[in-house]
Amino acid sequence: MDTIIKNISIEKIIYKGLGLARSSNGKKILIKGNVLPKSVVDLRITKSKKDFLTAEVIKIHDYDKTWVSSSTPPCGHYLNPLSEKEIGPAYGCGGCKRQVIPYDKQLLLKQQILDDSFRKIAHKISDTDIFPIMQSPQELHYRNKIEYSFGSFDSSQSQCGFHAPWRYDQIIDISHCSLILDDTNEVISLIKKILLEEYSLSCYNTNTHQWLLRHLIVRRGENTNQIMVNIVYSDKYLSSQDDIQRQKALESLSNKPELRAKVATCLITQNNSLSENISNSNNVTMLWGEWYIFEKMTFWQSEGNKWIQATFRISPFSFFQTNTSWAEVLFSEAAKHVTQQQDTILDLYCWTWSIGISLLKQGKGNFLIWIEIIQQAIDDAWENAQINWLQDKVHFVSGKAEKLFRHDEVVRLHLAKITTIIVDPPRDWLHPKVIRFLNQIKKEYNFTLLYISCNPTTLARDIDLLLDGWYSCQTIQPVDMFPQTYHIETIAVLK
Ligand SMILES: C[S@@+](CC[C@H](N)C(=O)[O-])C[C@H]1O[C@@H](n2cnc3c(N)ncnc32)[C@H](O)[C@@H]1O
Structure with a gap:
C-alpha cells in the first residue's frame, strides 16, 4: 500500500529542481516534480532507501504567493504545480520546470542552490x-536545438514531444514549445503532420523495440537562420507495407516547397540498436542540403576596439x-x-x-x-x-x-x-x-x-x-x- 505523508513543509529546492523535506524521524525526502519553495503538501513515498526517501506531491495545501507569477505560464504544455488536475508526474511536459515562478525568483533560486553547494562542499570558498x-x-525562445521523441504508449494516438517527467515510456505531444523560435515550431508541426497524420507512420515502442519513428532533432543557426532536421528511425522489424508508407512519406517531405524553403538540411538516421545514442557511425541518409549548417557569434574585441564575428560549422552529431x-x-x-x-x-x-x-x-x-x-x-x-x-x-x-x-x-x-x-x-x-x-x-x-x-x-x-x-x-x-x-x-x- 502507498505510504502518504500529509501536511509536510518543503524546506528548499535543491539541484535538479528537487524539493527537500524531512520526515518526522529526520530522514531526507527528495521530492520529484514541479515543487514550489515553502509550500505545504501531501506526499506519496515512491522509494525508501537507507539514507533518504523519494516522493511525489499529490496535493498542495499552501504555498508562498511571492513565488508565483501574476501572469499565466506562457506554455500550454507546462506542468503547472498549482493546477489540481495536473498534480502527479505524468500529466505535463518535462521540459520547463519553473514557468510559474517569476524570473527574478528563478534567479534567486539558482543562486541559493549554487551558494548552498559551495557552503556544504567547498569550505575554503567564502x-x-x-x-x-x-x-x-531572453527568458523564452532561446534554444537553438530541440530533441523530441516519438511514441504512442498509453493511447493509440501517435505523439511527438518531450518525455513526461520521470517517465521514459510516456511522451507528451508538444504542438508549440516556447523555448524555441516560432519558425522552428512551424517546421516541426509540418513534419509531424506529414509523418503522423498524412502517412500514419508508426512510432517506436521503447518496451517492445518495434516500429519506426524514434526521434526528431531540430537545430538552428540563430544568427544564420539555417535549420537542420534529423529524423531518427528504427526499421529492424518493419513490414513491407510500412516500408512503402515510409518511402512515400519521405518523398512527400522532400517535395514540400514550404519545408525546402525553411530547412537547409534534412537527414534521416537509422538507429536499430537498443541505445538512444547516435553518431556518425549510424547509417545516415541526406534527403536534401549539406552535411552541416552554420552559426555565427559576435564579440567585442577590446584591443581593436571593434565588433568581430566568429563562424561555426555544426554537423549533425556535434555538440554546440x-x-x-x-x-x-x-x-x-x-x-x-x-x-x-x-x-x-x-x-x-x-x-x-x-x-x-x-x-x-x-x-x-x-x-x-x-x-x-x-x-x-x-x-x-x-x-x-x-x-x-x-x-x-x-x-x-x-x-x-x-x-x-x-x-x-x-x-x-x-x-x-x-x-x-x-x-x-x-x-x-x-x-x-x-x-x-x-x-x-x-x-x-x-x-x-x-x-x-x-x-x-x-x-x-x-x-x-x-x-x-x-x-x-x-x-x-x-x-x-x-x-x-x-x-x-x-x-x-x-x-
Ligand atoms: C561540455 S562539452 C565541451 C564543449 C566545448 N567547450 C564547446 O563550447 O564547444 C564536453 C566535451 O568533452 C569531450 N570529452 C568527454 N570526455 C573526454 C575525455 N575523457 N577527454 C577529452 N575530452 C572528453 C566531449 O566529447 C565533449 O566534446
Whole structure:
C-alpha cells in the first residue's frame, strides 16, 4: 500500500529542481516534480532507501504567493504545480520546470542552490567569492536545438514531444514549445503532420523495440537562420507495407516547397540498436542540403576596439552551446580573464572549439592546444579553425584528457608558456588524474584556470580539491543560460 505523508513543509529546492523535506524521524525526502519553495503538501513515498526517501506531491495545501507569477505560464504544455488536475508526474511536459515562478525568483533560486553547494562542499570558498548570477537576455525562445521523441504508449494516438517527467515510456505531444523560435515550431508541426497524420507512420515502442519513428532533432543557426532536421528511425522489424508508407512519406517531405524553403538540411538516421545514442557511425541518409549548417557569434574585441564575428560549422552529431546569444556572453566573460595577446591557451574538452575560437577572435591568446576524445569533434574543430583563419594557431590532440594532458609531447613542451587552461568537462566531473596533474603543474607554472560547469555540486567538489593544492579562487560567476529550467551554468576562475 502507498505510504502518504500529509501536511509536510518543503524546506528548499535543491539541484535538479528537487524539493527537500524531512520526515518526522529526520530522514531526507527528495521530492520529484514541479515543487514550489515553502509550500505545504501531501506526499506519496515512491522509494525508501537507507539514507533518504523519494516522493511525489499529490496535493498542495499552501504555498508562498511571492513565488508565483501574476501572469499565466506562457506554455500550454507546462506542468503547472498549482493546477489540481495536473498534480502527479505524468500529466505535463518535462521540459520547463519553473514557468510559474517569476524570473527574478528563478534567479534567486539558482543562486541559493549554487551558494548552498559551495557552503556544504567547498569550505575554503567564502560567500564573497561567489558573484550574483547573470540573468539571461531572453527568458523564452532561446534554444537553438530541440530533441523530441516519438511514441504512442498509453493511447493509440501517435505523439511527438518531450518525455513526461520521470517517465521514459510516456511522451507528451508538444504542438508549440516556447523555448524555441516560432519558425522552428512551424517546421516541426509540418513534419509531424506529414509523418503522423498524412502517412500514419508508426512510432517506436521503447518496451517492445518495434516500429519506426524514434526521434526528431531540430537545430538552428540563430544568427544564420539555417535549420537542420534529423529524423531518427528504427526499421529492424518493419513490414513491407510500412516500408512503402515510409518511402512515400519521405518523398512527400522532400517535395514540400514550404519545408525546402525553411530547412537547409534534412537527414534521416537509422538507429536499430537498443541505445538512444547516435553518431556518425549510424547509417545516415541526406534527403536534401549539406552535411552541416552554420552559426555565427559576435564579440567585442577590446584591443581593436571593434565588433568581430566568429563562424561555426555544426554537423549533425556535434555538440554546440544550446543558447547562442548567451554563449556569446559566457565566452566574453571568459575572455576577461585571459589577459595577454601572446598567451598560449590549453582547452581540455573542446568539441567545436567554440570557446577557443571566440577567445582568439577576441584577440586573447595566440596559440591554442586542444584535447578532445571524439574524432568527429576534432574534425569539426579543425574545420572551424580553418573557416575562422586560425589554422596556424592551433594544435589538436585526440584522446582522453586524463591521459594526454600529462603525456602529450606538445602539451609538455608548451607548459611553461601556457597562461590559461580551460576545462569544460562533460556533465559530471573532472577526472581525478586531471585534478592531480593540474595541482602538480601549478607548483611550477603560473596560469589561470577557467572551469566551466553545468553541475554546481561536482564543481564545488572539484574546486575544493584544487584549493587543497596551489590555487586560489578569484571568482565563481553563475550565469543563467537556461531560464524556466533548473540548469545552472557557472564559470569559476582560479589563479
Ligand atoms: C561540455 S562539452 C565541451 C564543449 C566545448 N567547450 C564547446 O563550447 O564547444 C564536453 C566535451 O568533452 C569531450 N570529452 C568527454 N570526455 C573526454 C575525455 N575523457 N577527454 C577529452 N575530452 C572528453 C566531449 O566529447 C565533449 O566534446
